[in-house]
Amino acid sequence: MDASDLLGRRFEAERGRLRAMAYRMLGSLSEADDAVQDAWVRLSTTDAGAIGNLGGWLTTVVARICLNILRSRETRGEAPLDDSIPELADRRAGSDPEEEAVMADAVGLALLVVLDSLQPAERLAFVLHDMFDVPFANIAPIIGKSTEATRQLASRARRRVKGSASPSPDAARQLHAVEAYLAAVRSGDFEALVNLLAPDVVLTADAAATPAAIAVMLRGSQEVARAAVASALRAPFARIALLDGAPGLVVAPRGHLRLVLAFTVDGGRISAVDVVADRRRLRALEVSLADL
Known part of the structure; x- marks a missing residue:
């Protein structure tokens, strides 16, 4: 097995986790798949031998790709590519509405709604730390904040997700x-x-x-x-x-x-x-x- 085949196998072993992470950050299965594929393209043109922790490197790359997508949406005021009207979304090239629905149910529609309402940095900090156990010190450079500021972003997002424990x-x-x-x-x-x-x-x-x-x-x-x-x-x-x-x-x-x-x-x-x-x-x- 040559080096490129070995690298491909190592990447495929990470694909499921990366896809799940990207979906929770983007709320769009097609965009999540694009982000993961973009990460593979970047990996294939990088000196993999110089990467000490491939899983961590891929997590960082996919997170940065997702953050750029989220910030681009904010700038243009766009919704995710998976349209709000299912019949239109189903016609989108490459979309798999049945798989999308299964993914949404697995994550929880209500949770996705709240995630969709968060600011990009809040969403990234919460998903990476609370759902995928990435340390705040590793998340901070991705979003360009201090470790403490990143911790506060995740805490703010967590309060939104949990809501009020004592309703009036x-x-x-x-x-x-x-x-x-x-x-x-x-x-x-x-x-x-x-x-x-x-x-x-x-x-x-x-x-x-x-x-x-x-x-x-x-x-x-x-x-x-x-x-x-x-x-x-x-x-x-x-x-x-x-x-x-x-x-x-x-x-x-x-x-x-x-x-x-x-x-x-x-x-x-x-x-x-x-x-x-x-x-x-x-x-x-x-x-x-x-x-x-």
Whole structure:
């Protein structure tokens, strides 16, 4: 076996771990595979004999590639390549929607949603340290921060992932209303929705959330319930999360945050629903998980 074959075998032994790591950082299976392949290209043109720790070297290279992709998204305001609409994503050349769905389920859709809301450096620090046991001292040079600053980034991300451990009574009541709303939408139960909504409920949706790309406002339980039932196709992708500390719904196909529903609950009934899909508004929200 020549040196190139040996190097190829050593790389293949690392591929699964690198792919899993890249997927958690990028939330896109196709981009994760591209990042891993890019790492192989760089390795094949490098003096491998001078690399003391191949696994560590590959981890660093893949992490830097992922960080560049995440920062590029931030600059251009782009979503991951795996589109939010499954039918469109499935047509993308080289995509494997079934495998993507399996990966998302294995990681946890709710976790991917929160990861998607983190800043690039936060996401990298959390994934590398908390999920793959990479020391902070090794992560710091990748993101260009001190070891202590890197530790703080991971801690901030960890708080977002874990959410609030002690919800207030108001949050618990709102959670109950949100759960009931989601169940009614998923089952298409119009009457249950009408009973859950206040008679004078107001629903607002920004332009990015509507098919016609115009902002809308609906008033009254009947109108809002009809709109909720009409949106049932989104319901399988919806998950409960905390939006700026209050229970709400996130719509996240394959873990990519595309839309949120924020609720106002008064006396056990929903009095307002704010539907947000604008990327800048989504980025301004603090999305976190909670064991409510």
